[in-house]
Amino acid sequence: MFEALTYNLRVIWACARKDIRTALTERVFTIIGIFLPLNFLILLSLFVLAGSNVPTAVVMQDRGPYAQQLYTSMSHAHSFRLIPASAADASAMYNAGKIVSIVTIPANFDQRVQQNQPVQVNVQINNLNTDFTYDIRRAVPLSITTFYSKAFPNLVTVTPKEIDSYSQDTDYIPYLAVSILVVSLVVGGLLQSGTAGAREWERETMKELLLSPASRMAITVGKMLGAFIISLASTLLILVVLVLFIGIYPAHWGEVIGFTLLILAIVITLGTLLGTLIKKRQAVTALSLGTSIPLFFLSGAFGPISFTTPAIQVIAQIFPVYYAIVLQQHAFHNFMTNTLGIGTNVLILCGYGVLFIILATIVLRRSTVNH
Amino acid sequence: MFSAFFRAIWTICRKDLTIWSRQPTNIAATVLPPLAFLLIEALGAAAVGHSPVALVVQDHGPKGQQMAQIFQQANVFKLQQTDAQHAQQLFNNLDVVAIVTIPADFTQQVQIHNPSPVIVRVNNLNLDFTNDIRRSVPDVITQFYQAQGPGSPIKVTPHEQDLRAQDIELFQFNVLPTIVLLLTISGLVTTGLAAGREWETLTIKEMLISPATNASIIIGKVLAGFLTTFGLGLLVLGLGYALDWTRPEGIYWLSTLLIMALIALFSSGLGIMIGAFVQRIQAVTAVAINVALYLFFLSGGISVLAFEPDWLQNVGAFIPLTYGTHALQMAVFYQSSDQLGRDILILTISTLVALSLGTLAMRRGIRA
Numbered sequence: 001m002f003e004a005l006t007y008n009l010r011v012i013w014a015c016a017r018k019d020i021r022t023a024l025t026e027r028v029f030t031i032i033g034i035f036l037p038l039n040f041l042i043l044l045s046l047f048v049l050a051g052s053n054v055p056t057a058v059v060m061q062d063r064g065p066y067a068q069q070l071y072t073s074m075s076h077a078h079s080f081r082l083i084p085a086s087a088a089d090a091s092a093m094y095n096a097g098k099i100v101s102i103v104t105i106p107a108n109f110d111q112r113v114q115q116n117q118p119v120q121v122n123v124q125i126n127n128l129n130t131d132f133t134y135d136i137r138r139a140v141p142l143s144i145t146t147f148y149s150k151a152f153p154n155l156v157t158v159t160p161k162e163i164d165s166y167s168q169d170t171d172y173i174p175y176l177a178v179s180i181l182v183v184s185l186v187v188g189g190l191l192q193s194g195t196a197g198a199r200e201w202e203r204e205t206m207k208e209l210l211l212s213p214a215s216r217m218a219i220t221v222g223k224m225l226g227a228f229i230i231s232l233a234s235t236l237l238i239l240v241v242l243v244l245f246i247g248i249y250p251a252h253w254g255e256v257i258g259f260t261l262l263i264l265a266i267v268i269t270l271g272t273l274l275g276t277l278i279k280k281r282q283a284v285t286a287l288s289l290g291t292s293i294p295l296f297f298l299s300g301a302f303g304p305i306s307f308t309t310p311a312i313q314v315i316a317q318i319f320p321v322y323y324a325i326v327l328q329q330h331a332f333h334n335f336m337t338n339t340l341g342i343g344t345n346v347l348i349l350c351g352y353g354v355l356f357i358i359l360a361t362i363v364l365r366r367s368t369v370n371h
Numbered sequence: 372m373f374s375a376f377f378r379a380i381w382t383i384c385r386k387d388l389t390i391w392s393r394q395p396t397n398i399a400a401t402v403l404p405p406l407a408f409l410l411i412e413a414l415g416a417a418a419v420g421h422s423p424v425a426l427v428v429q430d431h432g433p434k435g436q437q438m439a440q441i442f443q444q445a446n447v448f449k450l451q452q453t454d455a456q457h458a459q460q461l462f463n464n465l466d467v468v469a470i471v472t473i474p475a476d477f478t479q480q481v482q483i484h485n486p487s488p489v490i491v492r493v494n495n496l497n498l499d500f501t502n503d504i505r506r507s508v509p510d511v512i513t514q515f516y517q518a519q520g521p522g523s524p525i526k527v528t529p530h531e532q533d534l535r536a537q538d539i540e541l542f543q544f545n546v547l548p549t550i551v552l553l554l555t556i557s558g559l560v561t562t563g564l565a566a567g568r569e570w571e572t573l574t575i576k577e578m579l580i581s582p583a584t585n586a587s588i589i590i591g592k593v594l595a596g597f598l599t600t601f602g603l604g605l606l607v608l609g610l611g612y613a614l615d616w617t618r619p620e621g622i623y624w625l626s627t628l629l630i631m632a633l634i635a636l637f638s639s640g641l642g643i644m645i646g647a648f649v650q651r652i653q654a655v656t657a658v659a660i661n662v663a664l665y666l667f668f669l670s671g672g673i674s675v676l677a678f679e680p681d682w683l684q685n686v687g688a689f690i691p692l693t694y695g696t697h698a699l700q701m702a703v704f705y706q707s708s709d710q711l712g713r714d715i716l717i718l719t720i721s722t723l724v725a726l727s728l729g730t731l732a733m734r735r736g737i738r739a
Contacts, residue, residue, distance in 0.1 A: 028654040032661060039661060043668040046683065055678055070527075078502040094534075097677040098684075113527065120530040127533045128675055128700075129544035138447065138506040140529045141513035148525050154484055155524035158438075158515060160508040161488035164495040171498050195653065283396035285656045286560065289664075290404030298411050303497045306465045307423055311414040335496045339464050 011214040015222025016229065019196045023230050033191050034234040036289075037184030041238055044180045044296065045173060045246075053081040054135050055099040057090035064110030066151060070121075073147040074103070079139030094124065100132045101125045103140065113151075170333055174248045178332045179301035181242060182263060182324045187292045188234040189267030190274065193227035194284035197275020197360075216364045220276075220357065224268045231264055248332060255331035259346075263324045266349055269356035270320075276363045295321050304337040320352040379583035383591025384598070387565045391599055401560065402603055405553040409607070412542040412549075413614075422503045424448040425458035425467045432478025438489070439473060441514050447507040462492065468500045469493040471508060539704050543616045547699045548673045550611075551634060551692055554604045555666055558638025559645065559659035562596030566646025566733065567655035589643060589733050593726065596639035597632075604631045623702040626711060630702065633718040634695045638663070640725030647732035666692050691721035 023030045058074065060067055074080055083090075083099065090102045104122040112119040123140050127133040148156040200206040200223075209219055239260070242248050250256040271288070278284050298312065299305070299321040305313050316322045323345045326338050338345070391398070428439040442450060451467065458470045472490040474480075480487035491508050495501040516523045569575040578588055608631070611617030619627040642659060649655045669683070670676065670692035676684055687693045698714035701707040 026651075026653065028649065028651065029657050032654070032657040036657070036661065039664065043664055043672075046668050046672065046674075046679070078505050100678060109527075116526060118526045118528065120528055122532065123529045124532045125534065127535050127538050129539045129541050131541045131544075132675070132678070133533075133538055135506070137531070138510040142506055142509040144525060144527045144529065145509050145513045145516065147527070152524065153486070156516065157481060157484055157487045158512050159486070159488055160491045160505075160512065162505070163490065163492045164501075165493065166495050169495050169498045169501055175497050175499075191657075278396055280394075280396055281653050282564065282656050283394070285653065286397060286401060286660065287403075289657075289660045290401070290556075291407070294404055294407040294411055297408065297415075303500050304465050307468055307500060308415050312411065315411075315414070333496070337465065337496065 008215060008218040011218040012222040012225060015209075015214075015219055016226035019223055019226030020229060022199065023192070023196070023226070029195070030230065033188065033195075033230070034237065036191065037188040037234045037238045038241060040184045040187060040292070041177065041180050041241060044183070045177065054079060054101065054132055054139075055083060056080045056136070057083045057085040057093055057099050057102045059085060059087050059090050059102060059104040061087075061107040062105055062109040066110045066113045066147075067105045069151050070105060070109070070143065070147045073150065074139070074143040076146065077139045077143045079135050079142070094126065097126065099126070100128075101136050166335065170335075173246065174333070175303075175329070176301060177242055177246055177248055178328050179296065179299075179325050181238060181260075182299075182321060182328050183292050183296040183301070184238050185231075185235060185260065185263050185324075186267050186295065186321055187288060189227070189231050189264050190271040190288035190292075191285060192231045193224060193268040193271030194275040194278075194288055195281045196223050196227050197272045198279050198281040198284045199275075201276075201279035202281055217361050220272060220360050220364055224265075224272050224357075227268050227271065228264060231268065235260060235264060250332045251334035252331050255342075256328070259324070259327045259331050262346065262349055262353075263320075263328075266320055266324075266353040266356065269353050269360060273356050273360040273363065276360055295319060298322075300325050300337060306338070320349055323348050375582070376584065376587050379581075379587035380591040380594060383578075383583070383588055384595040387592055387595035388598065390565070390568075391561060391595065397560075401553070401557050402606070405549045405607060406610075408549055409542075409546060409610075412545050413616075415542070421447065421449045422468045422500055422507070423466060424450055424504070424507075425461050425470045426450055426452045427455045427458045427470060427472040428452065429455070429475040430473050430477040434478040434481045435473045437518065438477065438511075438515050441518060442471065442511050445507070445511045445514060447510055462494065465494070467494075469504045469508075535705055544700075544704070545673045546607075546611045546617050547703060548667070548671070548696055550604055550607050550631070551670075551696050551699065552663070552667045553607055554600055554631060554634045555638045555692060556660060556663040557603050558596055558600040558635050559642040559663050560656060561599050562592055562639045562642030562729075563646040563649070563655040563659040564642075564652055565592050565595060566643050567650055567652050568646075570647075570650035571652050585733070586730075589730050593636070593639045593643055593729065596642055597635050600635040600639060601632055604635060617703050619703045620706055623706055623708075626702040626708065627699060629715065630695055630698045630718065633715070633722055634692065637691055637695075637718060637722040637725050640722060640727075640729045643729030644725065644732040647729065666690055670696060691718055694718055 058071060060071065075082055085093065087104070093099045094102050102124040106119065106121070109119055121140070121144070123136065125133055125136050145156065149159045200209060274287065275284050278287070299316050299319060305316045305322065326336065327342065327345050329335060329337050330342060426439065426442050428435060439452065442448070443452070451461065453461070455472070461467045462470050470492045474490060477487055489508065489512065491504065493501055493504050513525070516525045569578060608617060641662070645659050645662065646655050649658055669686050670690040671679065671687055676687045676693060694714040694717045698711055701709050701711065
């Protein structure tokens, strides 16, 4: 019994060491594999650089106190990146596609507001897509109402009174970066373990492995361990960038480390399954990279999936990435984005891990090598 | 002489096409991700700009009821009117982003011109959703005042002028960048692999000692990559057409196809270059997909580059895909040829440069 265990451990370690050595001989691919998650972090972060602040030129034809107050209201509307400009400059920026809209405060604005007479604020919108257009359509009336509630508190008495659940808002980059971390772990892990699994089939070295007295479970676990160790390099790299360069400090360091290792382990099991199933490194690579972006959008990267459509909710819950994002959001920001609780999310992820290991072993057991 | 040249091109092209068609897993791995992305975009489109909110109306007076009705009709929320207890339950279960409560004395306070707050309890775990609520609730309050007609104390109104005749839904808008991504990945990977494979399997030797010229080898490979890439692009465009998402009209079909062809040719040329430099199948796939992702995201990705920070716009100006995406959007969505000449010129020059670099890389590799 003890001998069998020692033997299996030796097989596991031998397989892991062999895979690490092989990976080190394919330098270009390994380096790309290690830096790929970091690339994902950089590229997907570009999405949120513009945030939701729509670049808008404001043409102040009136510089009276009411006009200034309206400008201030617009700047607090959580919607605009305001650029004060002359009519000609605003028009030039608009025509060049540099701004989404021009808001023109007319010359007689103060006078008409003071006299309680109707006055129109001209809003030109480059309605490229509904995302930006809706923001402007909502934010301009919001600014006007806010302006009135400040300037004429006795006239406009209905205002929203906001009560927040958390003492501070979580900004776009800190929220999204955590989701990107998970997707990066997925891509990095799938790539390392998937290609390591497929390599044996492509080079037909699987023959030797299958003919050896080593158990298939030990071979599978060994390959997973090798991929896990290589993936740790990219994981460490991305965590360092996230914490030291982007400045996102985790609320619970222990959870970050624990969940990261758990997610990586599960992804590695999935990658091993894919590699054994597909048996072609090229296809595994393309699939790992190609599925990552749809998975990122699907799995609650931008917010809790309960805020999206039922169809997306159903599909998202099929994939472990969703549970992984929930756990990492808690680890970094101390809030839950689903109601399952930490324990249940961890259990579900562990369940996926066990399932993938069993499937990978079954696939390996049923596999044969062409002669 | 010419017929031998063209026969060599066709033979190499046909050989690469045959190899490509015998790798269904690779084809699926190229096509499925963009299709999956489109599906997710379409399924999630209904939620864009419509955050789920619970409305609790504690006031039964006329102003409270009017406000509640405006909330119902505002089309800015996915609204669920309920009692306070159930609303709290929905809030705790993360089924709603916020609870909007119209307090019991709302009508009374409005009528005597006292401050009459609408209570908004928001789950501010994410700025995106929080700001959506921060914009939408005042929007409804504005509509409440507008409904009072000439008696409204708010005399300032926005006068909207749209640049384009129709609004484009966000998921529709994202179809074209997805096609561009597909064209780029497919072109880079297909031709990159076709070139890299010749070195890895050492078949480049046979090609070199054959009477085929270097030019015919390179053109044949680019042609194969172009045909498969363009074909996949047409497939996704056709899907968009069938679903009524992307429908170019009249002459704009021509510019749409031309731009797609130029992007396919550009990425195929670049693919040859990568394949000839890297010379290893596995590394080619990883490098090509990385390059494709960088080109795609630096050209704005699925956002609008013009609205990104200046430094990113400056980088994007050097990425040919920026011009391809712009030209496609103008042709397909706005029936416009705005700056089409510039876009075609830059894409053509980039394609020629990519092809030249690909040729040089291949020749260099062949000599080595």
